[in-house]
Amino acid sequence: MVESVSWSDEVFRVLREAEVKQVAYVPDAGHQRLIKLCIDYNEIKHVPLTSEQEGIALLGGAWLGGERGALLMQSSGVGNVINMLSVPNECRFPLLMIVTMRGEWAEFNPWQIPMGQAVETTLKAMGVIVLRAAEECLISETVSSASKLAFEGGRMVAVLISQRALGQKDWNK
Amino acid sequence: MTAFGVALAQPERRVVVITGDGELLAGIGSLATVGVERPRNLSIIVLDNQVYGATGGQLTHTAAGVDLVGIARASGIVNSVLIRDQKGLERALPEVYEKPGPYLAVVKVSPQSAPRVDVPKDGTFTARRFRSAINQEIKDYG
Numbered sequence: 001m002v003e004s005v006s007w008s009d010e011v012f013r014v015l016r017e018a019e020v021k022q023v024a025y026v027p028d029a030g031h032q033r034l035i036k037l038c039i040d041y042n043e044i045k046h047v048p049l050t051s052e053q054e055g056i057a058l059l060g061g062a063w064l065g066g067e068r069g070a071l072l073m074q075s076s077g078v079g080n081v082i083n084m085l086s087v088p089n090e091c092r093f094p095l096l097m098i099v100t101m102r103g104e105w106a107e108f109n110p111w112q113i114p115m116g117q118a119v120e121t122t123l124k125a126m127g128v129i130v131l132r133a134a135e136e137c138l139i140s141e142t143v144s145s146a147s148k149l150a151f152e153g154g155r156m157v158a159v160l161i162s163q164r165a166l167g168q169k170d171w172n173k
Numbered sequence: 174m175t176a177f178g179v180a181l182a183q184p185e186r187r188v189v190v191i192t193g194d195g196e197l198l199a200g201i202g203s204l205a206t207v208g209v210e211r212p213r214n215l216s217i218i219v220l221d222n223q224v225y226g227a228t229g230g231q232l233t234h235t236a237a238g239v240d241l242v243g244i245a246r247a248s249g250i251v252n253s254v255l256i257r258d259q260k261g262l263e264r265a266l267p268e269v270y271e272k273p274g275p276y277l278a279v280v281k282v283s284p285q286s287a288p289r290v291d292v293p294k295d296g297t298f299t300a301r302r303f304r305s306a307i308n309q310e311i312k313d314y315g
Contacts, residue, residue, distance in 0.1 A: 021182070022178065022181055022182070045181050047177075047181070047206065047209075047210060048206070048209060049202075049206055050202030050203070050205050050206055051202050053200070054174045054200065054202065054203050054206055055174075057174035057175045057177075057178070057200075057203075058174045058175070058177055058178040058181075059178060060175050060178060060300075061174065061175035061176060061177060061178020061179040061180075061181075061182070062178040062179075062181065062182050063178075063304070064175070064178070064179050064182075064300065064303055064304045064307070065178060065179040065180075065181070065182025065183045065304075065307065065308070066182055066183070066304070066307070066308040067178075067181070067182035069178070087175075087296070090296035090297070091296035091297055091299075091300040092296070092297045092300070093300065
């Protein structure tokens with residue numbers, strides 16, 4: 001995961017500057033370094049989930065309690081949150097999701113493709129603002145922009161980190 | 174899970190969530206997630222009527238014997254109790270606030286519907302009312 005060190009560190013800095021205090025995640029290879037940075041940092045509470053939908057509810061609670069949070073997941077997890085997005089939609093909870101994409105650029109695993117291709121459409125259908133970072137150099141500024149839209153604009157926002165930006169890796173390693 | 178987020182954000186307060194058997198069964202993995210973090214200030218009360226009351230009274234899994242207290246204990250929520258009658262409820266109520274969390278009480282209740290109470294349906298209103306009630310200093314989205 002040496003390739004992802006730089007963007008992960010930059011995004012970690014953006015999350016700290018945005019005063020994010022709760023980070024929920026389902027373990028994911030693309031987010032491996034960012035998850036580790038959050039775990040090693042005492043001022044962020046990190047919550048591993050059994051399913052991504054738990055993260056939507058958790059972060060709603062974080063906001064009710066006066067804290068900001070972020071949800072880290074892979075594109076395959078987006079399918080698990082669709083119904084739960086009704087809650088931040090109806091309650092106008094701010095929501096920041098950072099999604100590492102599969103099923104698009106040079107995907108070798110056919111099982112990743114259906115959800116990967118449906119991510120943007122389904123998120124938009126539930127009222128989520130979708131920002132895409134197609135290149136590595138755009139990831140941290142896209143997350144920064146998304147955090148303002150979420151926490152100051154009071155909206156549900158997802159950053160999709162393109163599979164191209166993550167690099168064509170052998171994910172089996 | 175929403176109450177868990179509140180409990181993490183407000184560690185000095187006891188957070189109590191009241192839910193139902195159908196709702197908990199639909200998000201049963203959340204017990205395992207709570208069992209990992211084990212927040213000391215979270216109490217979960219499950220009103221278990223063993224039916225889906227809103228949809229015509231179809232049986233939930235607890236009617237067939239699925240044991241929510243057992244699942245909670247096995248998930249690491251050690252202080253989990255089953256309450257079957259009024260006496261048990263009176264004994265357990267102080268524990269909701271005094272026992273170290275995470276605490277879970279499954280309260281077996283009648284499947285009969287209580288009289289309907291009109292509550293505001295507007296999520297933005299109820300969420301902001303709750304948020305400003307427990308965070309006096311918060312005035313905006315911040």
